[in-house]
Amino acid sequence: MAGDIYEDRIMILSQDKTHAHRIEKPSASATVDNPLCGDRVTIDLRLENNRVVEASHHVRGCALCAASATALCANAKDEDIATLIATGDQTTAMLKDGGAGPKGKFEDFAAFGPVAGYKSRHSCVLLPFDALKKALGARGT
Amino acid sequence: MSFDPAAIRAEFPILQREVRGHPLHYLDNAATTQMPHAVLNAVHDHETKHRANVLRGVHTLAEESTEAYEQARGHVARFLSARSEEVIFTSGTTSAINLVAHSLGNTFAEGDEVIVSDLEHHSNIVPWQMLRDRKGIVLKFLPVTNEGRIDLDALDALLTARTRLVSLVHVSNVTGAELDVRAVAEKIHAVGAKLMLDGAQRMAHGPFDLPTMGADFYAFSGHKMYAPNGIGVLWARQEILEDLPPFQGGGEMILAVTREKTTFAAIPHRFEAGTPPIAQAVGLGAAVRWIESLDQSRAESHLKALTGRTLDGLATLDKGRGLIQMLGPSGTQARMPVVSFSVNGAHPHDICQMLDGFGVALRGGHHCAQILMDCFDLTGTTRASLAVYNTTEDVDALLTGLDQAISRLT
């Protein structure tokens, strides 16, 4: 079975609701939809000097999407924006081009490695990063 | 006439393949059915021996191709107890509905009314919304019952002297619910309106007498009835078609063209502009003959038994936990073999992905019925849909896989 996708780390992340809430008055926030499956992700960020003070998500979607949103928000604190964007790029490269995947604080994303073999699910993992980029892009300066 | 599921299965070459190390358990038949040798061979035979454009040709291949195309029309007409002239080849259900939304819809005036339902596939909603935006018609929706059927009790209140058309799904692609056509046709005709049915999910389940059923228009797709993609049918009563303006213009649908004007061909060709999907039509002709060759009552009981086994199996899996929520009729009466459900805490795509790992092909999501999903406050369901080649092994593979998926995902 496709058990390689749904390994323990992914299931733990997807069921972890610590960061599944909205932030009041976020510095940046955006919602994106996946038209393929109707999934929807919102990412809220509280930023100070381009560093994340708090990140949270609201996911209406599959386990992969929820796990990815947790991996992002749980580890974003104290990171600068460039690091978050780079993590998204590394995750994309891991899924699409066989890259090694993020290391260090964001190495949770390496757990999504087996999803590389299931093309229709790449967007599930990447949706929280799409929301992140949209939030940062829409942020007032 | 015979009905032996194992023998039927052997007629479908694709069912011999493996998926991720397991035999293929194909339970996505509401999306597309597979094709038997009889259909594959008919298409291959046509393309290798008779391929040519249809109509007007005087060489041998053109005559043979035209004859094969028109013969296919005849087979479809017989399947529906209809006349050949009433069978218009389209590219599928969607294009058949769009044809009506244009040809008939263009005769509607601002304030005229069209009634659909909350159970419809998007292909029976969007063309009417587009007509509303073009012509200023009023679009009304019949609600659904808790069992996922169209709530026919609400019809009287929606029908008015301005109602021009009621367009409803004959069999739901989400709940499997079958419409009681006779219960609505008379009321609809009494106000002078026409009845159109979306028959996409009905056609695989055997021939029937369409003209006496009470519908005025009927749309379906070949690929959901063991035939190729790219072919479908709009059926309509001859007297309606005779008066209906054409939809698309082009070759094959004319009698004569001058700079000033065009005179159109007789029905059905008036509605078939351009080179049609010829080999696909031949495949559809072969598919209806193949369906006719089955013992219909045994096919029906086979599918009812499998549907029942699926419903019972899901109830057993639930173990009274209230984890699995069914979307559709509770039994197998007036219901085709489509079973939709949602599992608390597990997303349909995760379930489908895990089941794919067992070789079980399901579909998860909104099934092009987002209005229905909203009615039940769901973003999607998981759907198993059966065809005559399915067996108890397929259903049991679904149930076993689902049991594991649920314990992993919830």
Ligand SMILES: Cc1ncc(COP(=O)(O)O)c(C=O)c1O
């Ligand atoms: C009930 C129903 N109507 C319409 C359609 C559209 O059919 P097609 O995509 O072949 O035009 C489908 C296909 O999923 C369907 O199930």
